Every structure is written in C-alpha cells, then in structure tokens.
Amino acid sequence: MKKEKILIGQSGGPTSVTNASFVSSVESAIDKYDLYGALYGFEGLLEEKLIPINEHNLNDILKFKKVPGACLGTCRYYLSDEDIEMIVDNLTKHEIRNVVFSGGNGTMLVLNKIYRVSQSRGYDLKIIGIPKTVDNDLELTDHTPGFGSAARFVALSTRDIGKDLEAMRRFEQVRVIETMGRNSGWIAASSVLARETQEDAPHLVYLPEKEFKLNDFLGEVKESVNTRGYTTVVVSEGIRNGKGELLAQKSLQNNVETSVLGGVSEFLTEKVKKELGFSSRAELLGMSQRSFQMAVSTQDYLESVKIGKKAIELIENDDVNVMISIERVADIPEYSFELNQVMLKDIVKTEKKIPENFLNEAGRPNAEFKNWLRPLAGFDISAYPRII
Incomplete structure (x- = not known):
C-alpha cells in the first residue's frame, strides 16, 4: 500500500x-x-x-x-x-x-x-x-519553543557580566547589554531572573513596551552609578523614542531587507561617555542568544x-x-x-507584548514575571554571593 x-x-x-x-x-x-x-x-x-x-x-x-x-x-x-x-x-x-x-x-x-x-x-x-521563536511574541500560546533557552542564556549572561563589572568598578562604571527583541521585550526582560537584591545585575532594564526617553535614561544611569559605583543596563534592540523611531539600526544588503536592528548598546554607551563622563562599554549578546547549546x-x-x-x-x-x-x-x-x-x-500579524501585570510602574519586569519565567528557563538560576 x-x-x-x-x-x-x-x-x-x-x-x-x-x-x-x-x-x-x-x-x-x-x-x-x-x-x-x-x-x-x-x-x-x-x-x-x-x-x-x-x-x-x-x-x-x-x-x-x-x-x-x-x-x-x-x-x-x-x-x-x-x-x-x-x-x-x-x-x-x-x-x-x-x-x-x-x-x-x-x-x-x-x-x-x-x-x-x-x-x-x-x-x-x-x-x-x-x-x-526566541522572541516569544506569538499569540495564542503561553510561550514559544526556543524562548526558554534564550531567556536562560540572557539571564546567565547578565548575571555574569554584572559580576565582572562589579569587580572592575574602580575603573569602569557602566555596561550596556543589548538583547534581541524588535517589538516586544520578552528576551530583555528575562535578564532579571537571577536578580534577588537591588545590588544584583541588571540594575536598569529598557523594553520596547515603554517609550524610551534619553534624558530619563541618562538620569537613571547617573543616579544608579552614584548609588553603587557602577551599573549594568539591559536594553532591547527594538526600543523606540516618543515618535516611534528606532534608536539604532544597521544596513544589510540582500534580497530580504536593507536594514536590521542592532547598535543601540553602542549608541547609548557613547551617550553615557559624552553626557555623563562615565567609563562605559557596549555588550552585544548577538546570535548566541538563540544558538548557545x-x-x-x-x-x-x-x-x-x-x-x-x-x-x-x-x-x-x-x-x-x-x-x-x-x-x-x-x-x-x-x-x-x-x-x-x-x-x-x-493567528494575528501583530507581535505579543509583555502584559502589564508582568511589569512594575517603571515598565520593568516584576516578581510575577519572574515566577512565570522560572520553569521555562530553569529553577537553578540564582544570584551570586556578595562580599562588598
């Protein structure tokens, strides 16, 4: 047959x-x-x-x-x-x-x-x-395969980069970590999973779900550095200003598109250096977010x-x-x-955003989001100990 x-x-x-x-x-x-x-x-x-x-x-x-x-x-x-x-x-x-x-x-x-x-x-x-999709922006499903692993990578990377900066704070003050996320901030939000106290990285997180205001960003970075001596920032590549414009993107020539997202961490790093005078470094997590076995x-x-x-x-x-x-x-x-x-x-064309109940008043991921995320990314993710 x-x-x-x-x-x-x-x-x-x-x-x-x-x-x-x-x-x-x-x-x-x-x-x-x-x-x-x-x-x-x-x-x-x-x-x-x-x-x-x-x-x-x-x-x-x-x-x-x-x-x-x-x-x-x-x-x-x-x-x-x-x-x-x-x-x-x-x-x-x-x-x-x-x-x-x-x-x-x-x-x-x-x-x-x-x-x-x-x-x-x-x-x-x-x-x-x-x-x-690692972006987790597909409607009609609680989450998407691929996202849990991307979230795990970002949470662990942020924790470790933050710990590195903590050791280097006498001569480096700011790290700006850029994650994937064109129109929704699920991946960037995942960076908070290992954060247990206000001293744990990330100290500031910026998502596409909320309008990005450069002056507010600079003020928050300044306050954070003045408070603890250093600051780890996580930013989604798709953050936009009040006009809905991307802060940064790069050109790409092929038969699909002429530009791709990327470069916002470099843009913000330069702003921190110029406007605040802090030593700052851009960290682009890149394709490892979706391919790190x-x-x-x-x-x-x-x-x-x-x-x-x-x-x-x-x-x-x-x-x-x-x-x-x-x-x-x-x-x-x-x-x-x-x-x-x-x-x-x-199935709708629009991407699923992070719901409001997962964000605090500042538009950053809250405890409810972390409880939702933890079984997908892993219960073994926790903060490192501290001495100073």
Missing part, C-alpha cells in the same frame, strides 16, 4: 531547540509515512528543493536532535501571491497532502495562505504549524520534543490548518502544561 507523504520544513530565525521538534516529528512518522524535507524553508518549497528522508540519511538526521540551528536550512523570504500559488502547484505536483512547518508569526500567516489556496482548488491539504533549558527541550511528536498525531487525527499551542496548566505545586491546537486563521 502506498504511504502518504509528509513534508517538513523550518522557517524564520532558528533556535537552539528547532531541530528537537524536527527530529521528533521524523522519529514519529518515519515508519508510517514517506517523509520529505524542504531545504531553506518556503524558498526551497518554491524552488522544489525537496529531499527524501529515509534509511539513507536517517541516522545523520537523528544526530541533530540536540544541535542548535535548523538542519534543513531556513530563510526569510517575502512570498508574493504568485509564489503561494506556485507552492501549491509544487505540493500538488509531488502529491504531498501533509505539511509540517515550524516558525513564528510570519510562517503561520503563510501557512494559512497556502491552505486557503489549496482549498480554493479543491486540493485537500493538512497543515500543522509548530510554534518557534550549553544554555539550553531542559523544559524548553522537553516541550520541543513533545511538540514534534504532537504534529504527527494531529495529522493522524485528521486535524488541518492548525498551530500547536502550549497551555500552562499549573505553576504550583509544580509547573505543568498541555499541548492544544489553534486555527491558523486566528
């Missing part, structure tokens, strides 16, 4: 656990389906860059389960309506009726478009979306594995056009979750 085909793909920015979901889907489906991988996400699907997954390459694929990145390759590629039509043409040509794709908001919107076109043609297609959260990995398996279960149960969502069931006495599904058509 001829087996049904499943196409699996990865889209958007990778994470340290993207491959965990992919390999888990392969493990669950390899004996029941003919599997194919789309190289370089939707771009590969558009160009028919499909590879079979079988006994010839299975052992190599299984080795990627704990490897960061996206082993099939990924892309950020603008798809026109004509491209969507071509993708459905290719799926029809190869007789593929089951699609599993991991990604964030943009990926889910594209998947829904593919489904709508297939339905308009009378071509039955099951599409399952696997949520994946040694900081992978145990819970993040576990959930990613289960989501990969869930995707194949949904196909077997004839679910169509859905994204898997994580529902937090309990925090006390211990964290637990369930995997559910939401319709792809209900």
Whole structure:
C-alpha cells in the first residue's frame, strides 16, 4: 500500500531547540509515512528543493536532535501571491497532502495562505504549524519553543557580566547589554531572573513596551552609578523614542531587507561617555542568544520534543490548518502544561507584548514575571554571593 507523504520544513530565525521538534516529528512518522524535507524553508518549497528522508540519511538526521540551528536550512523570504500559488502547484505536483512547518508569526500567516489556496482548488491539504521563536511574541500560546533557552542564556549572561563589572568598578562604571527583541521585550526582560537584591545585575532594564526617553535614561544611569559605583543596563534592540523611531539600526544588503536592528548598546554607551563622563562599554549578546547549546533549558527541550511528536498525531487525527499551542496548566505545586491546537486563521500579524501585570510602574519586569519565567528557563538560576 502506498504511504502518504509528509513534508517538513523550518522557517524564520532558528533556535537552539528547532531541530528537537524536527527530529521528533521524523522519529514519529518515519515508519508510517514517506517523509520529505524542504531545504531553506518556503524558498526551497518554491524552488522544489525537496529531499527524501529515509534509511539513507536517517541516522545523520537523528544526530541533530540536540544541535542548535535548523538542519534543513531556513530563510526569510517575502512570498508574493504568485509564489503561494506556485507552492501549491509544487505540493500538488509531488502529491504531498501533509505539511509540517515550524516558525513564528510570519510562517503561520503563510501557512494559512497556502491552505486557503489549496482549498480554493479543491486540493485537500493538512497543515500543522509548530510554534518557534526566541522572541516569544506569538499569540495564542503561553510561550514559544526556543524562548526558554534564550531567556536562560540572557539571564546567565547578565548575571555574569554584572559580576565582572562589579569587580572592575574602580575603573569602569557602566555596561550596556543589548538583547534581541524588535517589538516586544520578552528576551530583555528575562535578564532579571537571577536578580534577588537591588545590588544584583541588571540594575536598569529598557523594553520596547515603554517609550524610551534619553534624558530619563541618562538620569537613571547617573543616579544608579552614584548609588553603587557602577551599573549594568539591559536594553532591547527594538526600543523606540516618543515618535516611534528606532534608536539604532544597521544596513544589510540582500534580497530580504536593507536594514536590521542592532547598535543601540553602542549608541547609548557613547551617550553615557559624552553626557555623563562615565567609563562605559557596549555588550552585544548577538546570535548566541538563540544558538548557545550549553544554555539550553531542559523544559524548553522537553516541550520541543513533545511538540514534534504532537504534529504527527494531529495529522493522524485528521486535524488541518492548525498551530500547536502550549497551555500552562499549573505553576504550583509544580509547573505543568498541555499541548492544544489553534486555527491558523486566528493567528494575528501583530507581535505579543509583555502584559502589564508582568511589569512594575517603571515598565520593568516584576516578581510575577519572574515566577512565570522560572520553569521555562530553569529553577537553578540564582544570584551570586556578595562580599562588598
């Protein structure tokens, strides 16, 4: 009997656990389906860059389960309506009726478009979306795979950079740590997880959820340095002024975009030097936030594995056009979750912001946020001891 085909793909920015979901889907489906991988996400699907997954390459694929990145390759590629039509043409040509794709908001919107076109043609297609983004800005799920590990990395890095600055405070006063986060500040907010007293880093945090005022920033840095002799600042790359303008971005020439976020830590460092006269250093955490294998959260990995398996279960149960969502069931006495599904058509384009109940009056993450985050990033994250 001829087996049904499943196409699996990865889209958007990778994470340290993207491959965990992919390999888990392969493990669950390899004996029941003919599997194919789309190289370089939707771009590969558009160009028919499909590879079979079988006994010839299975052992190599299984080795990627704990490897960061996206082993099939990924892309950020603008798809026109004509491209969507071509993708459905290719799926029809190869007789593929089951699609599993991991990604964030943009990926889910594209998947829904593919489904709508297939339905308009009378071509039955099951599409399952696997949520994946370190930004944690995807609606209709408590959190996204990849975020917990990114949060863990940022929390540990901030704690350690802060401790380094504390030792150097006689001749260096300010560190400005820049994290990812275009329109929401989940990653930057995670920097507070190891903060237990006012002396622990970070001392100041700035998120896109609140308007950034340069004069207020300089005043807060000055007060903080005058109080303790040094200050560790965490800032999200996407902070904006009152006009909604980014403080900094860098040019990038390719077929996707002409500019990317980045450089706000350098911008603010120079302002601190010039306006306050403090010795200051910019710290850009960079791509390590989403690819540092040694900081992978145990819970993040576990959930990613289960989501990969869930995707194949949904196909077997004839679910169509859905994204898997994580529902937090309990925090006390211990964290637990369930995997559910939401319709792809209900996914919105706007990014999920940090809710107000997770922020204090100054717009910084509070204790409620830390309690929410701790099971995702790890209960073993705590502050270092102090002598002076």
